[in-house]
Amino acid sequence: MKPPPFTYHAPRDLPAALRTLAGVGGKVLAGGQSLIPMLNMRLAAPGHLVDINRVAGLDGIEVTPAGVTVGALARHADVERAGVHPLLTRALKLVAHPVIRNRGTVVGSLVHADPAAELPAVLAVLGGHVRVARWDGGITMRDVPAGEFFVGPMESAVEPGELAVSAFFPALGEGAGAAFEEVARRHGDYALAGVCAVVAPDAARVARIGVGTRPVVVELNGHQADWREAAALVRDATEPEGDIHASAAYRRHLVGVLAERALRDAAREGAAARGS
Template identity: 80%
Template sequence: MKPPPFTYHAPRDLPAALRTLAEAGGKVLAGGQSLIPMLNMRLAAPEHLVDINRVAGLDGIEATPAGVTVGALARHADVERAEVHPLLTRALKLVAHPVIRNRGTVVGSLVHADPAAELPAVLAVLGGSVRVARWDGRVVVREVPAEEFFVGPMESAVGPGELAVSAFFPALGEGAGIAFEEVARRHGDYALAGVCAVVTPDGARVACIGVGARPVVVDLDMDLYQNPDEGSGGGSARALDGDGASDAGGRRRAAAALVQDATAPEGDIHASAAYRRHLVGVLAERALRNAAREGAAARGA
C-alpha cells in the first residue's frame, strides 16, 4: 500500500519546524514507526508532513540527579543502551523488536499515546512531563505533566501547530524497587495487559496498560516493602489498615484488588474484558512482589 499524497517539509532548525507547523499544520515525522504504517493503511491522510530528523539539538539524552531528559529524536535503542534510568531501560526492552527500536523515538511513542504501549506508563508512574513548543513570533515552550498529557486513546495534549521537543523522567527515590510485567500473544506484540510498579518504603505506585483509554495510575499507601518474600501463610509484618491482612502475600493481594477496581478494560478479538481484568490483577501482584524484592535487596534488607 502507498500513502496518500502530501507536501513534504524538511526544516533544519526548531524555529523553522515550528513555523511550518503553525502555517501549514500536518503530521510530524520523527521515527515514523507508527505514522508510516498509518499513512500506508490510509488511517491518516495529512496534507503536510514535517520531517524533523534534520533539526539539530533534538536527539539529546541528559541525565541529572533529578532525572533524565530525552529529546524528540532520541531513538529507543539509544536510550536503552545509555541505561540512564532503570525503569525506562526495562520498559524499552519490551517495546516491539530491535529493528523498530533502532528507528522509533521515545517522545514519539509518548505523543502517539497508545494505551497499550509501555512508555506512556513509565512517564505516568514516575510523574514525568513533556515539553511542548509552538511558534508565536518566537519559540514558546510549555511543560505538560503526565497526568494531563494523555488525553485519551491515541490522543495527547500536543495541539495543532505544536511539537513535543523532550520528555522528562524523574529519578527513582532512594531504596525504590521497580518491575514491569506484561502478557502479549507473541513477543513484540502490544500487551494484552501490563503493570509497571515502583515500590518504596513509603508505599507503591503502579501504572497499567491495555486496560483503559490511557495509562491507569494507582497509588498504594500500604507497606509492601516489609518481608517482601513472605508467603501468604501468616507472619509478623505490619497489617494493612482496615483489611486485617497481616502477611506480605495478603497485602499484595489486597493491593492487586485495588488496582483491578481502578481499571475499565474493554474486550476485543484478542481478549475479553473479564480476562484483561483478571490478568491485570495477576500482573499487579507479581509486579509489586518483584519490585519489593528488588528494593529490599538494594537496601540490603
C-alpha cells in the same frame, strides 16, 4: 498501499520547524514507525508532513540526579542501550522488535498515546512530563504533566502547531524499586495487559496498559504490608473491554496477577537498594 498526497518539509533547525508547524500544521515525522503505516493504510491524511530528523539538538539523553530527559529524536534502541533509568530500560526491551526500536523514538511513542504502549505508562507512573514548543514570534515552551498529557486513545495534549521536544522521566528516588510485567501473544506484540510498578519505602504506584483508554495510575499508599491485597485493588479498579484477543474478564484477571508480581519484584529491588 501508498499514502495520500502531502507536501514534504525538512527544516534544519528548531525555529524553522516550529515556524513551519505554525504556518501549515500537518504531521510531524520523527521515527515514523506508527505514522508511516497509518499513512499507507489511509488512516491519516495530512496535507503537510514535517520531517524533524535534520533538526540538530533533539537527539540528546541528559541524566541528572532528578531524572532523565530524552530528546524528541532519541531512538528507543539508543535510550535502551544507555541504561539511564531502570524502569525505562525494562519497558523499552518490550517495545515491538529491534528493527522498530532502531528507528522509533521515545517521545514519538508518547505523543502517539497508544493506551496499549509501554512508554506512556512509564511516564505516568513516574509522574514525568513532556516539554512542548511552539512558535509565537519566538520559541515558547510548556511542560505538560503525564496526568494531563494523555487525553484519550491515540490523543495527546500536543496542540496543532506544537512540537513535543523532550520528555522527562523522574528518578525512582532513594530506596525505591520498579518492575514492568506484561503478557502478549508473541514477544513484540501489543500486550493483552500489563503493569508497571514503583515501590518506595512509604508509597507504591501502579500504572496499567492495554486495559483502558489511557494510562491510569493507582496509588497504593499504606498497602505495602500485603501485596496480594494491593494487587486486588488494582484489579478491581480496572474496567477493560474484551475483543478477539482476550475477554474483559481475562484481562482484568491478568492485571491482578501481574500487579502482584510487579509489586513484589519492585519491593525486593527497593529493599536490596536499601541494604535491608
